[in-house]
Structures are given as C-alpha cells and as structure tokens.
Amino acid sequence: MADILTLSSRIIDSGSDEGERTNRTTCELSVIAAGIAMVEAFGHVIAFETDEGLVIFDTSSQAFASRAIDALREWSARPFHTIVYTHGHVDHVGGARAFVEHAVSRGEPRPRIVAHRNVARRFGRYDATNGYNAVINARQFGPTRLGDFKQPRFMSDFVAPGVEYDSHMSFRAGALEFELHHALGETDDHTWAWIPSRRVICSGDLLTWVFPNAGNPQKVQRYPLEWARALRDMIALEPDLLLPAHGLPIAGNARIRKVLNEVASALEHLVEETLRRMNAGQRLDSIVNEVRPPEDVLERPWLKPVYDEPEFVVRNIWRLYGGWYDGNPAHLKPAPDVELSHEIASLAGGAIALAHRAAELSESGDHRLACHLAEFAGLAEPDNGDIQAIRSRVYEARAANEVSLMARGIFRSAALEPPPGGTQAG
Ligand SMILES: [Zn+2]
Numbered sequence: 001m002a003d004i005l006t007l008s009s010r011i012i013d014s015g016s017d018e019g020e021r022t023n024r025t026t027c028e029l030s031v032i033a034a035g036i037a038m039v040e041a042f043g044h045v046i047a048f049e050t051d052e053g054l055v056i057f058d059t060s061s062q063a064f065a066s067r068a069i070d071a072l073r074e075w076s077a078r079p080f081h082t083i084v085y086t087h088g089h090v091d092h093v094g095g096a097r098a099f100v101e102h103a104v105s106r107g108e109p110r111p112r113i114v115a116h117r118n119v120a121r122r123f124g125r126y127d128a129t130n131g132y133n134a135v136i137n138a139r140q141f142g143p144t145r146l147g148d149f150k151q152p153r154f155m156s157d158f159v160a161p162g163v164e165y166d167s168h169m170s171f172r173a174g175a176l177e178f179e180l181h182h183a184l185g186e187t188d189d190h191t192w193a194w195i196p197s198r199r200v201i202c203s204g205d206l207l208t209w210v211f212p213n214a215g216n217p218q219k220v221q222r223y224p225l226e227w228a229r230a231l232r233d234m235i236a237l238e239p240d241l242l243l244p245a246h247g248l249p250i251a252g253n254a255r256i257r258k259v260l261n262e263v264a265s266a267l268e269h270l271v272e273e274t275l276r277r278m279n280a281g282q283r284l285d286s287i288v289n290e291v292r293p294p295e296d297v298l299e300r301p302w303l304k305p306v307y308d309e310p311e312f313v314v315r316n317i318w319r320l321y322g323g324w325y326d327g328n329p330a331h332l333k334p335a336p337d338v339e340l341s342h343e344i345a346s347l348a349g350g351a352i353a354l355a356h357r358a359a360e361l362s363e364s365g366d367h368r369l370a371c372h373l374a375e376f377a378g379l380a381e382p383d384n385g386d387i388q389a390i391r392s393r394v395y396e397a398r399a400a401n402e403v404s405l406m407a408r409g410i411f412r413s414a415a416l417e418p419p420p421g422g423t424q425a426g
Contacts, residue, residue, distance in 0.1 A: 004030050004040070008248035012255045017301035022209045022247050027064060029071040032249050033241060036200065037075050039068045043091045043245040046202055047072055048195070050174025053081030056099070056111070057193065057202045058092040058245055062155060065095025069102050079103060080111035081173050084180065085161060086204025086245055087187045088115070088122035096159035114169070115161035116182045118189035123158045125220075130154045136218040139413040140406055185227030186213050192230060199240040206230050207260065209247025211298065211305040212267060215312025216406060222316050225271045228264035235260050247302070259302050266297050270310060274317040283327030284318050309404040338421065341379035351380035355390040367398040371411075375419070382421035391419070 011017045025042045032038050035049040041064035046057040054076060060068045080103045085093050100110055126133060133154040163169075169180045179194045186205045193202040205213065206227060214222040234242070235257050242250040242260075250256050273291045282290075291314045298305050318326075325332060334340070345351040354377035361370035374394040377387050392415040399411035 004038070004248055005032065005251045008250050009252065009255060011248070011301050012250065012259060015300065022301060025064065027067040027071055029075050030249075031075065032243065033198070033200075036198070036241075036243075037072070038243060038249060039071045041068050043089075043205070044243075045072065045095075046243050046245075047076070048173070048176055048178075049076050049078060050081065050176050052174045053079040053111075055081055055173045055176065055178060056083045057243070058086050058204075059083060059095035059099050061091040061094035062098070063094075065098035068095060069098060079106070079108040082171065083111050083113045084178075084191060084193065084202075085113065085115035085119055086192070086202065087190045088119040088126075088158075089187065089205070090155050092204070092245060093119070093158060094155055097157055100159060112163060113159060113161045114163040114165070114171070114180070116189045116191050117164045117166055118187075120160055120164065122187070122189055123160060126154065126158070127156060130156060140216075140218065140409045181230075181233070183226060183230035183233075184223035185230055186222055188221070188223070190230070192234065194234075194237055194239070199238070201234050201237065201239045201242045201256075203234065203242055203244045205245050206234075207242065207244040207247065207263060207302070208307070209244065209302045210307040211303050211309060211404075212263060212313070213308040214267060215308050215310070215314070215316040217312050217315070217410065218406075221320055222313075223320065224267040224313055224317060228267040228271075231260040231264040235264075262297070262300060263303060266293050266303055266310075267313070269294055270313050271317055274314050275321060278318065278322060284315070285326060285328060287318065288314050305404050307405050309407065312404075312406065338379050341376040344376045345380035351377040351384065351387055354380070355387045358394050359390050362394045362397045365401075367394075367401055370394050371398055378419040379421070382419050388418065392416075 007020060011020065011022065024040045027039060027041050029037050029039045037047045039045040041060040043058055043060055045060050045068045048055045054072070059065055080099060083096065083099060096113065103109065103111055137154065165180060167182050171178055176195055176197060179196065180191050181194065183190045183192060183206065190204055190206065192204055192206055212224070212227060214224040214227060216222065238253050239256055240251070240253055242256045250259060270291060270293065274287055277287045277290065288311060293310050297303055345354055348354045354373045358370045358373035358377060361373065371394060374391040378391040381387050395411045395415035399408045399415065402408045402411060
C-alpha cells in the first residue's frame with residue numbers, strides 16, 4: 001500500500017489529521033495500485049497504465065507540469081494515450097501544453113484530450129476576462145505587493161479538448177474501460193470517472209480535502225446541491241479506491257462512503273437551511289448570519305474551511321436560487337460608496353474619528369464592524385496617510401483572524417490596495 005494510502009486511512013479511521021498535511025504539492029509520484037499512479041501537485045496528475053499507453057486525469061498547472069511529467073516518466077515509458085480534463089480550472093489544464101509538447105518531442109502522436117463540452121466555453125470566458133482573473137487570483141492566493149494588481153496577467157495558452165461530451169461518455173484503452181460522468185459542482189464543466197474493472201473513481205475537485213469550494217466570492221456560480229448528488233452517485237457505485245485531484249487518495253469502500261457522505265451532507269444542510277429561510281421571505285443578511293454547518297463538521301480533516309467557507313456558500317446559494325438583490329431596499333439603487341462615506345464621516349465628526357473608532361473595534365476583536373468604519377474613513381479621505389495606515393492595520397488584523405484562504409487573501413489585499421481615489425497603500 002502506498003504511504004499516502006496508509007496516511008489517508010489513518011486520518012479517516014481516527015477522524016483526526018494530527019497536524020499532517022493532507023494537501024501536498026511535492027510532485028512526488030505514488031503508485032496507488034498496480035498500474036495506477038498519482039503525482040501530488042497543484043492539482044494532482046493521475047495516470048493509468050494500459051497496453052495502449054497512459055490515460056491521464058489532469059495535467060496540473062503550468063508551474064508543476066514539467067516536474068509531474070518527469071515523475072510519470074520515471075514510472076512508465078508508455079506514450080500519453082488520452083488526457084481527461086476533470087474541469088477547466090488552470091491547476092488542472094494549465095500543464096496540457098507541456099504534456100502535448102513532451103509527446104511530440106518523443107516522436108509520439110499528440111495525446112487525445114477529452115473534456116465536458118463546457119470546458120471550451122470556459123476557455124472563451126477566460127479570454128474575455130483575462131485581466132479580471134489576474135486581479136482576483138492575485139487577491140485569492142495572497143498578494144505580496146501592490147504590483148500584483150497593476151500588471152494583471154492570467155493564463156491564456158489553453159489547449160482545447162479534441163473530444164467533447166455532454167452527460168456521459170465511455171472509452172477503452174487497452175484492457176481498461178473508462179466511464180466519464182458530467183456533474184455540476186465546483187464548476188459547470190466537471191467530469192468524474194468510474195473505472196469498473198478496478199472499482200476506482202477519479203473525482204476531480206468534487207473532493208478536495210477542504211470545505212467545498214462552493215462559494216468562492218470572486219468567481220462564477222457554483223452548484224452545492226448538484227455537487228452533493230454527484231458524491232451520492234459515486235457512493236452508489238461502491239468504489240474501492242477514490243482518487244481526488246487535491247488531497248489524499250482513499251482506499252476502502254467504507255472510508256470512501258464516510259468521507260463522501262459527510263461532504264454531501266454538509267452541502268445539503270446549507271442548501272436546505274438557506275432555502276427554508278428564503279422561502280420564509282428572510283433577507284440575505286439574516287440568512288448569512290444564521291445558517292451554519294452542523295456541529296463538528298468543520299473539524300473533520302476533509303471539511304476544514306481553510307480554502308472556501310460555509311458563509312460564502314450560503315451567499316452562493318442565494319445567488320443560484322434567487323437574484324442579486326439582498327432584500328435591503330437601500331441596497332437596490334444605493335448611493336455611491338464615496339458619497340455615503342462622506343455623509344457618515346461628517347456625522348461622526350470627521351473621517352479620522354471613524355478611523356479611530358475602527359481601530360478600537362479592531363483591537364477589541366469586532367473585526368466585522370471595524371472594517372465597515374475603516375472603509376468609510378478610507379473612502380472619505382483617500383489621501384489622508386494617517387487614515388490609510390489605520391485602514392491597512394484594520395484589514396491586516398482582520399486577515400490574521402480569518403481561517404479561509406479566500407477571506408485572508410481579500411482582506412490582506414485590502415491592506416495593500418489603496419481605496420478608489422487614493423494613491424498609495426498604507
Ligand atoms: Zn483544483
């Protein structure tokens with residue numbers, strides 16, 4: 001049994017990760033079972049060896065691809081037969097160019113690339129929103145300097161799939177049959193695969209060993225209930241091995257069922273509780289502040305909210321089933337933020353008074369309220385260095401108190417980015 005399977009079994013059986021890293025990006029290859037390998041990267045590359053060549057799930061990102069290919073090559077010399085994109089996120093498709101060029105450099109045919117029909121549409125959207133994606137990814141993954149926002153660059157060199165499918169597709173390579181299933185979940189273009197003769201599932205990002213990325217505040221719609229349904233479809237097949245695109249592989253039907261069921265249940269709970277309140281006519285504000293996952297869920301090693309978090313998922317559910325209007329009539333056609341900030345600042349006796357109160361609230365631990373006042377102050381006097389310094393400190397403190405990468409990234413970037421109208425960060 002590969003070491004990562006031993007680790008994953010221990011974590012699942014004990015319900016504790018004991019400080020172990022479940023999401024590693026070492027580019028190390030592990031042989032998970034005979035003829036099946038996983039390279040741990042961001043994201044993973046999974047390969048099945050067949051007589052006709054390797055069938056590969058995902059190509060990792062641009063930064064990891066060449067090391068992942070080297071790792072594969074130490075394991076198998078067979079040509080790349082088919083590449084399946086589990087979805088079109090750049091950490092799964094970004095390495096495709098390197099895989100194709102590697103095959104061509106060995107005088108082998110270009111590997112066939114298979115994906116759901118919506119992957120190509122995603123690439124079109126990425127071309128239309130290249131600058132936006134550069135800015136939001138700089139925020140999400142931790143800005144280190146102001147320049148991260150000034151020269152937006154996002155990947156554009158995508159390799160389009162050569163074979164597309166709609167809901168299901170099967171293909172054979174050597175002795176192995178691969179069944180591809182489309183699912184909505186983290187994306188609208190997801191594929192998970194079932195390899196019946198081996199009782200193996202490749203789950204893509206439908207399992208990531210963190211709380212599901214079903215609420216990302218800066219990105220397009222996610223589908224929590226459909227995500228849960230896909231996990232339940234996987235459980236019904238009674239797989240013996242599950243290979244996710246992030247996190248650890250899982251061996252044993254009972255373990256797979258336990259983990260997938262808990263993730264599905266957490267998503268179903270958020271959808272149910274949010275819809276119940278929407279149907280009762282509640283505003284988004286009260287729903288966001290009331291709906292929580294069931295007790296202990298966020299302690300599970302495969303559900304920690306270290307990337308996305310439940311509060312964002314609730315907002316995403318509101319957007320999916322409702323509209324963008326949050327139920328507060330002042331928000332329907334609001335005054336510009338700057339005008340509102342001037343008004344509040346003048347009522348408070350000046351923007352600096354707002355900033356000082358923001359600092360007090362921040363120090364007392366009321367970071368939510370502190371950020372409102374700091375932002376009003378910053379917008380009211382964008383060129384006041386003292387105010388901007390306080391605003392930056394308030395957001396730094398906020399970031400330091402957040403658990404999810406997405407919240408931390410946005411608050412940390414707020415500390416670096418000047419508010420509109422301002423010329424420098426504090
Ligand atoms: Zn991913």
